[in-house]
Amino acid sequence: MPYVNIKVTGGKEAPTEQQKAEIIEGVTELLQKVLHKNSETTVVIIDEVDMDNWGIGGKTVTARRTMK
Amino acid sequence: MPYVNIKVTGGKEAPTEQQKAEIIEGVTELLQKVLHKNSETTVVIIDEVDMDNWGIGGKTVTARRTMK
Amino acid sequence: MPYVNIKVTGGKEAPTEQQKAEIIEGVTELLQKVLHKNSETTVVIIDEVDMDNWGIGGKTVTARRTMK
């Protein structure tokens, strides 16, 4: 019955459909293995966040990627 | 003053503008009726989540809809 | 399959066990009625937030309640 929300950068860094399926399967298995949670009712939601809308260290990811 | 966040599947399963208005009105009334909360400051945010990004039972909704 | 998160003030304003059950039942029914969502897999999580930790209009709820 757990609920999981995963936020990653989107746009050109967005995960593929295949990668999203692997993450959903992997997290669900992990919670089943470690906490014995029922996989059938485990919910996972992935949010893809625009790089202009994600900040770390006081700067947007867009600005950080440009600086490198 | 309550804050409510509702996540539903989007894309071709997305709620219509009318349905979203009904949900917002209905949740706000429910909290007023049960908890006597001030409707004027009740906030409701609806997120429409892509079916590739929503997993249940270890699989994406996209994969589950295809299996049926 | 919807996921709902409801935040209300806790502490001495916290909803009772009965009120929480009514809210969970009411929101689940509303989503079934308006969006034809499967009630069996609808998840509702209620967070009770301390009045020192909730701000509106730039002030904590604790401060606002005192002012009245």
Next chain:
Amino acid sequence: MPYVNIKVTGGKEAPTEQQKAEIIEGVTELLQKVLHKNSETTVVIIDEVDMDNWGIGGKTVTARRTMK
């Protein structure tokens, strides 16, 4: 190490790239100043929410903007 999520209306009311950068910088500085948190690991995520999907006072923002 704090995590901050800010939701604002999007669409024609969406913040510009410059405004998003200012908010990310401002919140990060505030948490550094008040709580002495390490700015380098402070994460800020801004969500732009469609006006049909945001309700306040039991009505969508779309409906409220029209009424004025």
Next chain:
Amino acid sequence: MPYVNIKVTGGKEAPTEQQKAEIIEGVTELLQKVLHKNSETTVVIIDEVDMDNWGIGGKTVTARRTMK
């Protein structure tokens, strides 16, 4: 840089300190393996939710556990 939030039932069903450490390690590794995300900046937050405050199928988990 991903951000992960995991909600599980708390109280007498709460994960142990050891289980929480395993979940944090496991999710971080999964995102590193599948998406090549930097483990050093991956954030995972676990919320333990009271069984009165978690509803599924229109009933609280407390009520469902009692029915069994």
Next chain:
Amino acid sequence: MPYVNIKVTGGKEAPTEQQKAEIIEGVTELLQKVLHKNSETTVVIIDEVDMDNWGIGGKTVTARRTMK
């Protein structure tokens, strides 16, 4: 009308009542100044997260504080 959620470590690192009031006031002012948002309806919720429940770099904050 913005909604802001801030998560910081709790327990012995928890912000004081005064610090929480300053953060709520500061974030509300920032959104008013940068985005011209109405302060009266800006909502800020602060979550204090147990150090066993917060992971970064694959380890709990509890484990990281001990290593130092």
